[in-house]
Amino acid sequence: MDFDRPAPELAPALIGATLTVRGCAGIITETEAYSPDDPAAHSYPGPTKRNAAIFGPSGHAYVYRSYGLHWCLSIVGQPGHAVLIRALQPIAGLDLMADRRGTAKRLALGPGNVAQALGITLNDYGRPFGPPEFRITDGAPVDLVTGPRIGITKAADWPRRFGLKGSRYLSRPFPR
DNA sequence: TGATGGATCGCCT
DNA sequence: GGCGATCCATCAG
Structure with missing residues:
Protein backbone atom coordinates (compact mmCIF):
# COMPACT_ATOMS: atom_id res chain seq x y z
CA MET A 1 0.00 0.00 0.00
CA ASP A 2 1.37 3.37 -1.05
CA PHE A 3 0.25 5.82 1.62
CA ASP A 4 2.10 8.79 0.18
CA ARG A 5 -0.72 10.34 -1.84
CA PRO A 6 -3.59 12.79 -1.46
CA ALA A 7 -6.45 11.71 0.81
CA PRO A 8 -9.07 11.63 -1.98
CA GLU A 9 -6.90 8.96 -3.69
CA LEU A 10 -5.85 7.09 -0.57
CA ALA A 11 -9.36 6.83 0.94
CA PRO A 12 -10.87 4.71 -1.88
CA ALA A 13 -7.63 2.68 -2.14
CA LEU A 14 -7.99 1.61 1.50
CA ILE A 15 -11.44 0.08 0.98
CA GLY A 16 -11.05 -3.70 0.94
CA ALA A 17 -7.65 -3.60 2.66
CA THR A 18 -7.14 -5.41 5.95
CA LEU A 19 -6.32 -3.47 9.10
CA THR A 20 -4.59 -5.44 11.85
CA VAL A 21 -4.12 -4.07 15.36
CA ARG A 22 -2.65 -6.24 18.11
CA GLY A 23 -4.46 -9.47 17.28
CA CYS A 24 -7.66 -7.88 16.02
CA ALA A 25 -8.27 -7.44 12.32
CA GLY A 26 -10.95 -6.28 9.93
CA ILE A 27 -11.56 -5.42 6.31
CA ILE A 28 -11.87 -1.67 5.84
CA THR A 29 -15.40 -1.05 4.51
CA GLU A 30 -15.80 2.71 4.93
CA THR A 31 -13.46 5.73 4.88
CA GLU A 32 -13.56 9.50 4.57
CA ALA A 33 -10.94 11.75 2.95
CA TYR A 34 -9.67 14.96 4.57
CA SER A 35 -7.23 17.17 2.65
CA PRO A 36 -5.62 20.45 3.81
CA ASP A 37 -7.79 22.55 1.47
CA ASP A 38 -10.92 21.14 3.17
CA PRO A 39 -12.54 23.46 5.76
CA ALA A 40 -13.68 20.39 7.72
CA ALA A 41 -10.17 18.89 7.99
CA HIS A 42 -8.19 19.08 11.21
CA SER A 43 -5.17 20.04 9.08
CA TYR A 44 -7.00 23.02 7.52
CA PRO A 45 -5.66 25.66 9.98
CA GLY A 46 -2.07 24.43 9.46
CA PRO A 47 0.17 22.46 11.81
CA THR A 48 -0.59 22.61 15.54
CA LYS A 49 0.32 20.46 18.51
CA ARG A 50 -2.87 18.42 18.17
CA ASN A 51 -2.65 17.69 14.44
CA ALA A 52 1.15 17.37 14.13
CA ALA A 53 0.95 13.74 13.00
CA ILE A 54 -1.02 14.71 9.89
CA PHE A 55 2.00 16.71 8.74
CA GLY A 56 4.42 13.90 9.59
CA PRO A 57 5.39 10.84 7.55
CA SER A 58 2.70 9.00 5.57
CA GLY A 59 1.40 5.64 6.73
CA HIS A 60 1.26 6.71 10.37
CA ALA A 61 -1.77 6.87 12.69
CA TYR A 62 -3.48 10.14 13.55
CA VAL A 63 -5.62 9.69 16.68
CA TYR A 64 -7.91 12.33 18.16
CA ARG A 65 -10.74 12.57 20.63
CA SER A 66 -14.17 13.32 19.25
CA TYR A 67 -16.90 15.07 21.20
CA GLY A 68 -14.84 14.68 24.33
CA LEU A 69 -15.38 10.95 24.68
CA HIS A 70 -14.65 8.88 21.58
CA TRP A 71 -11.29 8.08 20.00
CA CYS A 72 -11.07 8.13 16.23
CA LEU A 73 -8.37 6.68 13.97
CA SER A 74 -7.09 8.24 10.76
CA ILE A 75 -4.26 7.22 8.44
CA VAL A 76 -1.83 9.90 7.27
CA GLY A 77 -1.21 10.31 3.52
CA GLN A 78 0.78 13.12 1.95
CA PRO A 79 1.55 15.97 4.40
CA GLY A 80 -1.72 17.54 5.55
CA HIS A 81 -3.81 14.64 4.21
CA ALA A 82 -5.59 12.06 6.37
CA VAL A 83 -8.17 9.31 5.88
CA LEU A 84 -10.68 8.55 8.65
CA ILE A 85 -11.48 4.87 9.17
CA ARG A 86 -15.25 4.80 9.63
CA ALA A 87 -16.08 1.06 9.61
CA LEU A 88 -14.60 -2.45 9.51
CA GLN A 89 -15.84 -5.94 8.75
CA PRO A 90 -14.29 -7.86 11.69
CA ILE A 91 -12.31 -10.97 10.69
CA ALA A 92 -10.09 -11.71 13.69
CA GLY A 93 -10.15 -11.07 17.43
CA LEU A 94 -13.94 -10.81 17.53
CA ASP A 95 -14.09 -11.87 21.17
CA LEU A 96 -11.69 -9.16 22.22
CA MET A 97 -13.56 -6.58 20.20
CA ALA A 98 -16.89 -7.58 21.71
CA ASP A 99 -15.27 -7.44 25.13
CA ARG A 100 -14.01 -3.91 24.61
CA ARG A 101 -17.32 -2.81 23.06
CA GLY A 102 -19.49 -4.44 25.70
CA THR A 103 -21.68 -5.92 22.95
CA ALA A 104 -21.35 -8.32 20.04
CA LYS A 105 -23.38 -6.09 17.72
CA ARG A 106 -22.04 -3.40 15.41
CA LEU A 107 -18.53 -4.26 16.58
CA ALA A 108 -16.74 -1.69 14.41
CA LEU A 109 -19.32 0.45 12.62
CA GLY A 110 -18.67 4.17 13.05
CA PRO A 111 -15.27 5.76 13.72
CA GLY A 112 -15.67 5.84 17.51
CA ASN A 113 -16.62 2.16 17.54
CA VAL A 114 -13.70 1.21 15.29
CA ALA A 115 -11.23 2.77 17.70
CA GLN A 116 -12.94 1.26 20.73
CA ALA A 117 -13.06 -2.24 19.20
CA LEU A 118 -9.36 -2.09 18.31
CA GLY A 119 -8.30 -0.53 21.60
CA ILE A 120 -6.91 2.57 19.89
CA THR A 121 -6.02 5.47 22.19
CA LEU A 122 -3.58 8.37 22.25
CA ASN A 123 -0.89 5.75 22.91
CA ASP A 124 -1.13 5.00 19.19
CA TYR A 125 -0.78 8.64 18.12
CA GLY A 126 1.81 8.83 15.34
CA ARG A 127 2.42 5.07 15.35
CA PRO A 128 3.60 3.78 11.95
CA PHE A 129 1.62 1.09 10.14
CA GLY A 130 3.96 -1.73 9.12
CA PRO A 131 4.88 -4.03 12.03
CA PRO A 132 2.99 -7.37 12.07
CA GLU A 133 0.82 -6.33 15.01
CA PHE A 134 -0.03 -2.91 13.55
CA ARG A 135 -0.36 -3.01 9.81
CA ILE A 136 -2.48 -2.55 6.70
CA THR A 137 -2.38 -5.12 3.90
CA ASP A 138 -3.85 -4.74 0.42
CA GLY A 139 -7.00 -6.61 -0.48
CA ALA A 140 -8.40 -7.66 -3.84
CA ARG A 160 -15.43 12.17 0.03
CA ARG A 161 -17.00 9.25 1.86
CA PHE A 162 -16.17 5.88 0.33
CA GLY A 163 -17.72 2.48 1.02
CA LEU A 164 -17.50 -1.15 -0.02
CA LYS A 165 -20.40 -1.64 -2.42
CA GLY A 166 -23.10 -3.94 -1.08
CA SER A 167 -21.41 -4.41 2.30
CA ARG A 168 -23.51 -4.93 5.42
CA TYR A 169 -20.64 -3.47 7.40
CA LEU A 170 -21.28 0.24 6.92
CA SER A 171 -21.94 2.79 9.67
CA ARG A 172 -24.91 4.05 7.64
CA PRO A 173 -26.31 3.40 4.19
CA PHE A 174 -25.10 5.50 1.29
CA PRO A 175 -27.73 7.76 -0.28
CA ARG A 176 -28.60 6.97 -3.87
C1' DT B 1 -7.62 32.93 31.51
C1' DG B 2 -12.26 31.63 30.22
C1' DA B 3 -15.44 30.07 26.69
C1' DT B 4 -16.37 27.42 22.73
C1' DG B 5 -17.55 23.71 19.74
C1' DG B 6 -16.60 19.49 17.33
C1' DA B 7 -14.52 13.92 11.54
C1' DT B 8 -19.88 10.56 17.87
C1' DC B 9 -22.65 7.06 20.18
C1' DG B 10 -26.30 4.87 22.65
C1' DC B 11 -30.26 5.19 25.19
C1' DC B 12 -34.69 7.21 25.63
C1' DT B 13 -39.31 8.13 23.69
C1' DG C 1 -35.66 11.09 15.83
C1' DG C 2 -33.73 13.76 19.82
C1' DC C 3 -30.57 14.63 23.45
C1' DG C 4 -26.89 14.24 27.02
C1' DA C 5 -22.18 12.78 28.12
C1' DT C 6 -17.41 14.84 28.48
C1' DC C 7 -12.37 16.44 26.74
C1' DC C 8 -9.10 19.82 25.20
C1' DA C 9 -6.92 22.68 21.39
C1' DT C 10 -8.00 26.83 19.80
C1' DC C 11 -9.60 31.50 19.93
C1' DA C 12 -11.38 35.70 21.95
C1' DG C 13 -10.97 39.15 25.53
Missing part, protein backbone atom coordinates in the same frame (compact mmCIF):
# COMPACT_ATOMS: atom_id res chain seq x y z
CA PRO A 141 -9.88 -4.88 -5.98
CA VAL A 142 -13.48 -4.09 -4.98
CA ASP A 143 -16.47 -2.07 -6.19
CA LEU A 144 -16.98 1.24 -4.39
CA VAL A 145 -19.79 3.58 -3.54
CA THR A 146 -19.25 7.30 -2.90
CA GLY A 147 -21.29 9.85 -1.02
CA PRO A 148 -21.34 12.96 1.18
CA ARG A 149 -19.58 12.84 4.54
CA ILE A 150 -21.17 12.33 7.93
CA GLY A 151 -21.27 14.29 11.13
CA ILE A 152 -19.54 17.48 10.07
CA THR A 153 -20.81 21.00 9.47
CA LYS A 154 -18.29 22.37 6.96
CA ALA A 155 -18.20 21.06 3.39
CA ALA A 156 -20.19 18.00 4.46
CA ASP A 157 -21.53 17.54 0.95
CA TRP A 158 -18.14 16.98 -0.65
CA PRO A 159 -18.29 13.43 -2.08
Whole structure:
Protein backbone atom coordinates (compact mmCIF):
# COMPACT_ATOMS: atom_id res chain seq x y z
CA MET A 1 0.00 0.00 0.00
CA ASP A 2 1.37 3.37 -1.05
CA PHE A 3 0.25 5.82 1.62
CA ASP A 4 2.10 8.79 0.18
CA ARG A 5 -0.72 10.34 -1.84
CA PRO A 6 -3.59 12.79 -1.46
CA ALA A 7 -6.45 11.71 0.81
CA PRO A 8 -9.07 11.63 -1.98
CA GLU A 9 -6.90 8.96 -3.69
CA LEU A 10 -5.85 7.09 -0.57
CA ALA A 11 -9.36 6.83 0.94
CA PRO A 12 -10.87 4.71 -1.88
CA ALA A 13 -7.63 2.68 -2.14
CA LEU A 14 -7.99 1.61 1.50
CA ILE A 15 -11.44 0.08 0.98
CA GLY A 16 -11.05 -3.70 0.94
CA ALA A 17 -7.65 -3.60 2.66
CA THR A 18 -7.14 -5.41 5.95
CA LEU A 19 -6.32 -3.47 9.10
CA THR A 20 -4.59 -5.44 11.85
CA VAL A 21 -4.12 -4.07 15.36
CA ARG A 22 -2.65 -6.24 18.11
CA GLY A 23 -4.46 -9.47 17.28
CA CYS A 24 -7.66 -7.88 16.02
CA ALA A 25 -8.27 -7.44 12.32
CA GLY A 26 -10.95 -6.28 9.93
CA ILE A 27 -11.56 -5.42 6.31
CA ILE A 28 -11.87 -1.67 5.84
CA THR A 29 -15.40 -1.05 4.51
CA GLU A 30 -15.80 2.71 4.93
CA THR A 31 -13.46 5.73 4.88
CA GLU A 32 -13.56 9.50 4.57
CA ALA A 33 -10.94 11.75 2.95
CA TYR A 34 -9.67 14.96 4.57
CA SER A 35 -7.23 17.17 2.65
CA PRO A 36 -5.62 20.45 3.81
CA ASP A 37 -7.79 22.55 1.47
CA ASP A 38 -10.92 21.14 3.17
CA PRO A 39 -12.54 23.46 5.76
CA ALA A 40 -13.68 20.39 7.72
CA ALA A 41 -10.17 18.89 7.99
CA HIS A 42 -8.19 19.08 11.21
CA SER A 43 -5.17 20.04 9.08
CA TYR A 44 -7.00 23.02 7.52
CA PRO A 45 -5.66 25.66 9.98
CA GLY A 46 -2.07 24.43 9.46
CA PRO A 47 0.17 22.46 11.81
CA THR A 48 -0.59 22.61 15.54
CA LYS A 49 0.32 20.46 18.51
CA ARG A 50 -2.87 18.42 18.17
CA ASN A 51 -2.65 17.69 14.44
CA ALA A 52 1.15 17.37 14.13
CA ALA A 53 0.95 13.74 13.00
CA ILE A 54 -1.02 14.71 9.89
CA PHE A 55 2.00 16.71 8.74
CA GLY A 56 4.42 13.90 9.59
CA PRO A 57 5.39 10.84 7.55
CA SER A 58 2.70 9.00 5.57
CA GLY A 59 1.40 5.64 6.73
CA HIS A 60 1.26 6.71 10.37
CA ALA A 61 -1.77 6.87 12.69
CA TYR A 62 -3.48 10.14 13.55
CA VAL A 63 -5.62 9.69 16.68
CA TYR A 64 -7.91 12.33 18.16
CA ARG A 65 -10.74 12.57 20.63
CA SER A 66 -14.17 13.32 19.25
CA TYR A 67 -16.90 15.07 21.20
CA GLY A 68 -14.84 14.68 24.33
CA LEU A 69 -15.38 10.95 24.68
CA HIS A 70 -14.65 8.88 21.58
CA TRP A 71 -11.29 8.08 20.00
CA CYS A 72 -11.07 8.13 16.23
CA LEU A 73 -8.37 6.68 13.97
CA SER A 74 -7.09 8.24 10.76
CA ILE A 75 -4.26 7.22 8.44
CA VAL A 76 -1.83 9.90 7.27
CA GLY A 77 -1.21 10.31 3.52
CA GLN A 78 0.78 13.12 1.95
CA PRO A 79 1.55 15.97 4.40
CA GLY A 80 -1.72 17.54 5.55
CA HIS A 81 -3.81 14.64 4.21
CA ALA A 82 -5.59 12.06 6.37
CA VAL A 83 -8.17 9.31 5.88
CA LEU A 84 -10.68 8.55 8.65
CA ILE A 85 -11.48 4.87 9.17
CA ARG A 86 -15.25 4.80 9.63
CA ALA A 87 -16.08 1.06 9.61
CA LEU A 88 -14.60 -2.45 9.51
CA GLN A 89 -15.84 -5.94 8.75
CA PRO A 90 -14.29 -7.86 11.69
CA ILE A 91 -12.31 -10.97 10.69
CA ALA A 92 -10.09 -11.71 13.69
CA GLY A 93 -10.15 -11.07 17.43
CA LEU A 94 -13.94 -10.81 17.53
CA ASP A 95 -14.09 -11.87 21.17
CA LEU A 96 -11.69 -9.16 22.22
CA MET A 97 -13.56 -6.58 20.20
CA ALA A 98 -16.89 -7.58 21.71
CA ASP A 99 -15.27 -7.44 25.13
CA ARG A 100 -14.01 -3.91 24.61
CA ARG A 101 -17.32 -2.81 23.06
CA GLY A 102 -19.49 -4.44 25.70
CA THR A 103 -21.68 -5.92 22.95
CA ALA A 104 -21.35 -8.32 20.04
CA LYS A 105 -23.38 -6.09 17.72
CA ARG A 106 -22.04 -3.40 15.41
CA LEU A 107 -18.53 -4.26 16.58
CA ALA A 108 -16.74 -1.69 14.41
CA LEU A 109 -19.32 0.45 12.62
CA GLY A 110 -18.67 4.17 13.05
CA PRO A 111 -15.27 5.76 13.72
CA GLY A 112 -15.67 5.84 17.51
CA ASN A 113 -16.62 2.16 17.54
CA VAL A 114 -13.70 1.21 15.29
CA ALA A 115 -11.23 2.77 17.70
CA GLN A 116 -12.94 1.26 20.73
CA ALA A 117 -13.06 -2.24 19.20
CA LEU A 118 -9.36 -2.09 18.31
CA GLY A 119 -8.30 -0.53 21.60
CA ILE A 120 -6.91 2.57 19.89
CA THR A 121 -6.02 5.47 22.19
CA LEU A 122 -3.58 8.37 22.25
CA ASN A 123 -0.89 5.75 22.91
CA ASP A 124 -1.13 5.00 19.19
CA TYR A 125 -0.78 8.64 18.12
CA GLY A 126 1.81 8.83 15.34
CA ARG A 127 2.42 5.07 15.35
CA PRO A 128 3.60 3.78 11.95
CA PHE A 129 1.62 1.09 10.14
CA GLY A 130 3.96 -1.73 9.12
CA PRO A 131 4.88 -4.03 12.03
CA PRO A 132 2.99 -7.37 12.07
CA GLU A 133 0.82 -6.33 15.01
CA PHE A 134 -0.03 -2.91 13.55
CA ARG A 135 -0.36 -3.01 9.81
CA ILE A 136 -2.48 -2.55 6.70
CA THR A 137 -2.38 -5.12 3.90
CA ASP A 138 -3.85 -4.74 0.42
CA GLY A 139 -7.00 -6.61 -0.48
CA ALA A 140 -8.40 -7.66 -3.84
CA PRO A 141 -9.88 -4.88 -5.98
CA VAL A 142 -13.48 -4.09 -4.98
CA ASP A 143 -16.47 -2.07 -6.19
CA LEU A 144 -16.98 1.24 -4.39
CA VAL A 145 -19.79 3.58 -3.54
CA THR A 146 -19.25 7.30 -2.90
CA GLY A 147 -21.29 9.85 -1.02
CA PRO A 148 -21.34 12.96 1.18
CA ARG A 149 -19.58 12.84 4.54
CA ILE A 150 -21.17 12.33 7.93
CA GLY A 151 -21.27 14.29 11.13
CA ILE A 152 -19.54 17.48 10.07
CA THR A 153 -20.81 21.00 9.47
CA LYS A 154 -18.29 22.37 6.96
CA ALA A 155 -18.20 21.06 3.39
CA ALA A 156 -20.19 18.00 4.46
CA ASP A 157 -21.53 17.54 0.95
CA TRP A 158 -18.14 16.98 -0.65
CA PRO A 159 -18.29 13.43 -2.08
CA ARG A 160 -15.43 12.17 0.03
CA ARG A 161 -17.00 9.25 1.86
CA PHE A 162 -16.17 5.88 0.33
CA GLY A 163 -17.72 2.48 1.02
CA LEU A 164 -17.50 -1.15 -0.02
CA LYS A 165 -20.40 -1.64 -2.42
CA GLY A 166 -23.10 -3.94 -1.08
CA SER A 167 -21.41 -4.41 2.30
CA ARG A 168 -23.51 -4.93 5.42
CA TYR A 169 -20.64 -3.47 7.40
CA LEU A 170 -21.28 0.24 6.92
CA SER A 171 -21.94 2.79 9.67
CA ARG A 172 -24.91 4.05 7.64
CA PRO A 173 -26.31 3.40 4.19
CA PHE A 174 -25.10 5.50 1.29
CA PRO A 175 -27.73 7.76 -0.28
CA ARG A 176 -28.60 6.97 -3.87
C1' DT B 1 -7.62 32.93 31.51
C1' DG B 2 -12.26 31.63 30.22
C1' DA B 3 -15.44 30.07 26.69
C1' DT B 4 -16.37 27.42 22.73
C1' DG B 5 -17.55 23.71 19.74
C1' DG B 6 -16.60 19.49 17.33
C1' DA B 7 -14.52 13.92 11.54
C1' DT B 8 -19.88 10.56 17.87
C1' DC B 9 -22.65 7.06 20.18
C1' DG B 10 -26.30 4.87 22.65
C1' DC B 11 -30.26 5.19 25.19
C1' DC B 12 -34.69 7.21 25.63
C1' DT B 13 -39.31 8.13 23.69
C1' DG C 1 -35.66 11.09 15.83
C1' DG C 2 -33.73 13.76 19.82
C1' DC C 3 -30.57 14.63 23.45
C1' DG C 4 -26.89 14.24 27.02
C1' DA C 5 -22.18 12.78 28.12
C1' DT C 6 -17.41 14.84 28.48
C1' DC C 7 -12.37 16.44 26.74
C1' DC C 8 -9.10 19.82 25.20
C1' DA C 9 -6.92 22.68 21.39
C1' DT C 10 -8.00 26.83 19.80
C1' DC C 11 -9.60 31.50 19.93
C1' DA C 12 -11.38 35.70 21.95
C1' DG C 13 -10.97 39.15 25.53
